[in-house]
Amino acid sequence: MLYFEDIEVGSVERFGNYAVTREEMIDFASRYDPQSFHLDDEAAAKTHFGRLSASGWHTGSMAMRMIVDNMKDRRQAGLGSPGMEALRWLTPVFAGDTLRCESEILDKRRSASRPEMGIFRSRLTVFNQHDKPVMSLVSTGLIEVRGPGAGT
Template sequence: MRYFEDFQVGQVHELGSYVVTREEILAFARQYDPQPFHIDEEAGRQSIYGSIIASGWQTAAICHRLLVRGVLEDSSSMGSPGLDELRWLRPVRPGDTLSARIEVLESTPSRSKPDRGSIKIRMEVRNQQGEVVMTESPIALFRRRPTTT
């Protein structure tokens, strides 16, 4: 179990990888982001992207899945009050393998609630060519390590 104290500024965590399929891109986009270049092959070919691409929101959701599996599911995570930045830098295409990593930027104990603290991280997602496709800077809340008496 990881607690607030286990996240040190400068620490890096590799979060694993995920292969994005055409079927997932289409299903996600049909339900949540039905823009033509996400749901229609011909519209994708005629767009500035040259093919269908994943919704940026899908990329963010995949990244979050990697974060949960790589860090949060074995931690004292208490959720998040939000994020300061989210950037989609390159399109994600069917067959891309996305890998993610985080770096701890800030670690701040709560002044009003001594049982917790917040961690600001920078998350970077790359495709199989090593190109950065997305970055974000979320803030996460974690319980502090229980004291033993």
């Protein structure tokens, strides 16, 4: 089990292998982001994308799937997240792309008001098969400490 004390500032973890399909892109966009350049080849061809592209929200969802799958391989005492900042969609994602993630721990601290809880910030970068960053964000995570007397 991974606890607050096990998190090392500066550590980088690489994980994920997500194949993006046209069908999934269209299904997601149809349900959650029905803009023409996510749904219609002709409309997309007339944009700066040049072809059908995945919704940025879909890219975030694919990243979340890779994060959760990675957590299955090593259990952690995670308590969720109060949010994220600095979300950027850097490069369009297209059908046929294969995505992967890198996560770097930026900082960590014990909660002043809840000593049983640790707080850490990490930067997630999602890359395509050409090692080109397609999305980045900074998130805050909450995680259990081993015990009330555990050190930082």
